[in-house]
Amino acid sequence: MVVRAVLSAFAVAAALGAVGAGISRREPALAAVAVIVAFVWGVVAGLFLLRALPSLPPTTALDRFLVILLPVALAIEAEAAAHWLDGFWLTVERGCVALVAVPVLLHGSVWMEGGGPAAVILAAALFFWASWEGITGEVRASDDRVVAGVTVLALVVAGLSIAMAGWLKGGLVALPLAGALAGALAVEWAGSRAEGGSLGRDGGGPAPSGLPGLTAAGLVALFGLVVVGRCFGRLGSAAALLILLVPLLAVVPAAIGRGLPASAAGRLLQSASYRIFLAVVPLVIVLWGAKADFDTRLGRLLGAAPAAARHHAVSPRPVSPRPELQAAPAFEFGRDRLGGEVPPVERGDVWNVGGKQAAENDPPARCEPAAELVGMRPEHRGDDVGEDEVVGWLDGKLGEGG
Amino acid sequence: MPRLPALFAIVLALAAGSLRAADDYDYDLVHSSVGFKARFLDISWIQGRFNDVSGKFSLDRQDPSKSTFSLTIKADSVDTANAARDEHLRQPDYFDTKQFPTIEFRSTAVKAIPDGYEVTGNFTMHGVTKPVTIKLVGGKEIEAMGKKRVGFGTELKLKRSDFNFDKGQIGNIGDEAIILIDCAGQRD
Numbered sequence: 355m356v357v358r359a360v361l362s363a364f365a366v367a368a369a370l371g372a373v374g375a376g377i378s379r380r381e382p383a384l385a386a387v388a389v390i391v392a393f394v395w396g397v398v399a400g401l402f403l404l405r406a407l408p409s410l411p412p413t414t415a416l417d418r419f420l421v422i423l424l425p426v427a428l429a430i431e432a433e434a435a436a437h438w439l440d441g442f443w444l445t446v447e448r449g450c451v452a453l454v455a456v457p458v459l460l461h462g463s464v465w466m467e468g469g470g471p472a473a474v475i476l477a478a479a480l481f482f483w484a485s486w487e488g489i490t491g492e493v494r495a496s497d498d499r500v501v502a503g504v505t506v507l508a509l510v511v512a513g514l515s516i517a518m519a520g521w522l523k524g525g526l527v528a529l530p531l532a533g534a535l536a537g538a539l540a541v542e543w544a545g546s547r548a549e550g551g552s553l554g555r556d557g558g559g560p561a562p563s564g565l566p567g568l569t570a571a572g573l574v575a576l577f578g579l580v581v582v583g584r585c586f587g588r589l590g591s592a593a594a595l596l597i598l599l600v601p602l603l604a605v606v607p608a609a610i611g612r613g614l615p616a617s618a619a620g621r622l623l624q625s626a627s628y629r630i631f632l633a634v635v636p637l638v639i640v641l642w643g644a645k646a647d648f649d650t651r652l653g654r655l656l657g658a659a660p661a662a663a664r665h666h667a668v669s670p671r672p673v674s675p676r677p678e679l680q681a682a683p684a685f686e687f688g689r690d691r692l693g694g695e696v697p698p699v700e701r702g703d704v705w706n707v708g709g710k711q712a713a714e715n716d717p718p719a720r721c722e723p724a725a726e727l728v729g730m731r732p733e734h735r736g737d738d739v740g741e742d743e744v745v746g747w748l749d750g751k752l753g754e755g756g
Numbered sequence: 757m758p759r760l761p762a763l764f765a766i767v768l769a770l771a772a773g774s775l776r777a778a779d780d781y782d783y784d785l786v787h788s789s790v791g792f793k794a795r796f797l798d799i800s801w802i803q804g805r806f807n808d809v810s811g812k813f814s815l816d817r818q819d820p821s822k823s824t825f826s827l828t829i830k831a832d833s834v835d836t837a838n839a840a841r842d843e844h845l846r847q848p849d850y851f852d853t854k855q856f857p858t859i860e861f862r863s864t865a866v867k868a869i870p871d872g873y874e875v876t877g878n879f880t881m882h883g884v885t886k887p888v889t890i891k892l893v894g895g896k897e898i899e900a901m902g903k904k905r906v907g908f909g910t911e912l913k914l915k916r917s918d919f920n921f922d923k924g925q926i927g928n929i930g931d932e933a934i935i936l937i938d939c940a941g942q943r944d
């Protein structure tokens with residue numbers, strides 16, 4: 355289902371982008387808007403097939419990302435592609451969106467209790483605005499496709515990392531985004547090759563291109579996804595930061611290289627392969643870390659670990675702050691039971707104490723309930739026994755056993 | 757003459773105090789538990805509990821309809837005896853505890869039944885509030901360990917899909933969940 359959703363997102367974005375660009379061939383601005391619209395429909399198609407369309411009204415961070423943040427950002431980029439507003443107002447719009455992006459994503463959550471961490475929100479807004487404005491400006495000036503390409507990769511890695519950390523839906527949503535972005539970029543690239551320049555270019559100087567808009571779409575998608583993955587899933591801070599740095603690693607060296615006088619170093623900094631390498635290294639590190647985390651945590655739940663570590667079927671016991679009680683084999687019996695070494699227990703029996711010893715040494719045909727094992731006085735069995743009394747008995751028993 | 761309003765207020769306060777028949781109990785976390793269970797692959801039950809619960813009961817034995825019950829569960833305190841699974845349950849695929857930190861019940865109507873109370877109220881989980889009616893068995897007050905104590909038990913069946921849980925995660929773990937509440941209240 356996931357592969358089908360990603361391929362569909364790619365195909366829908368590419369097909370609609372091609373049709374739109376073809377229809378508005380003589381209107382470069384409209385062609386540029388068309389590929390952005392195609393990206394939107396590609397995302398919708400992918401999410402539909404994943405059964406991950408956002409709910410309305412949006413109640414979760416992921417819903418707000420897909421229903422509010424991403425569409426607003428795309429509308430701004432469509433304005434930019436169509437030249438409906440001049441650069442100053444676009445900068446202001448992007449700044450406003452960047453400023454409210456994190457509060458919108460975190461709205462109503464524990465993160466915003468007491469107004470939220472203002473300094474962090476402001477720092478995130480500045481980073482978001484600077485990278486959005488700076489990178490799209492650089493792409494507009496240079497027609498550089500590398501940054502959009504690595505953003506697609508970053509989206510995939512962000513999604514896989516979030517999913518492997520335990521938020522499956524949050525992670526999977528990234529994949530149609532990446533697929534649709536790749537589809538729209540493919541059409542934009544094909545169009546630019548056919549026209550000998552940017553999509554819709556009619557010769558005679560720079561013409562509107564869908565590339566900056568698509569790059570911005572990828573950046574906004576990446577930022578939103580990483581923020582919700584970090585704040586609502588278990589994406590680590592280091593991984594989040596590395597993923598967000600990837601587009602910058604692809605664009606900053608090129609900008610530096612262009613500023614240098616013609617030299618081998620300048621050419622290296624501008625070369626696509628070097629910048630892709632720079633961007634891929636942190637992504638590989640993040641993915642490796644996510645896989646290692648998955649193997650040690652969720653992988654065990656999902657069957658990658660020995661049967662003994664899978665879903666327990668025994669009633670849980672509150673974790674005691676006392677180490678000697680934590681060491682008591684509260685769940686060993688159930689674990690062994692899943693492993694098939696111990697006969698099934700009767701529902702209602704208490705196996706908090708003594709199960710481990712019995713299972714390890716000599717699987718008994720009948721196990722005594724905990725009350726007897728700890729030497730609880732018969733007159734107290736069945737009473738409404740307070741925790742203090744039980745802890746007292748356990749203390750005595752553990753003390754006797756050394 | 758100026759003393760009259762003050763006197764009137766005192767009399768009114770005393771009258772209100774004497775008319776008040778409800779007993780207020782605090783939730784006794786030590787002797788209470790809120791657990792849950794759900795089907796795993798439809799072959800067994802996965803059980804868990806919430807370790808951080810608070811609440812209040814106000815029992816009016818003369819006029820049970822004036823009684824109130826409230827319970828607040830910190831969703832973050834979910835405990836299924838497996839740390840990895842607990843972290844998974846806290847994420848948005850399940851409880852989404854950063855977005856929806858509490859699970860709450862607030863009674864709206866109470867009536868006495870032979871072995872306890874039938875309580876209708878609003879149950880809020882995962883950002884969705886739905887009316888539910890539960891049968892609270894118990895209610896007998898005893899005095900023990902220096903406090904007056906009362907206890908209730910109930911089971912509440914609900915469907916996760918009714919509370920906007922991710923439908924993609926309903927499969928391995930069944931849609932229906934049973935909330936098991938055994939709570940004690942105490943007052944001086």
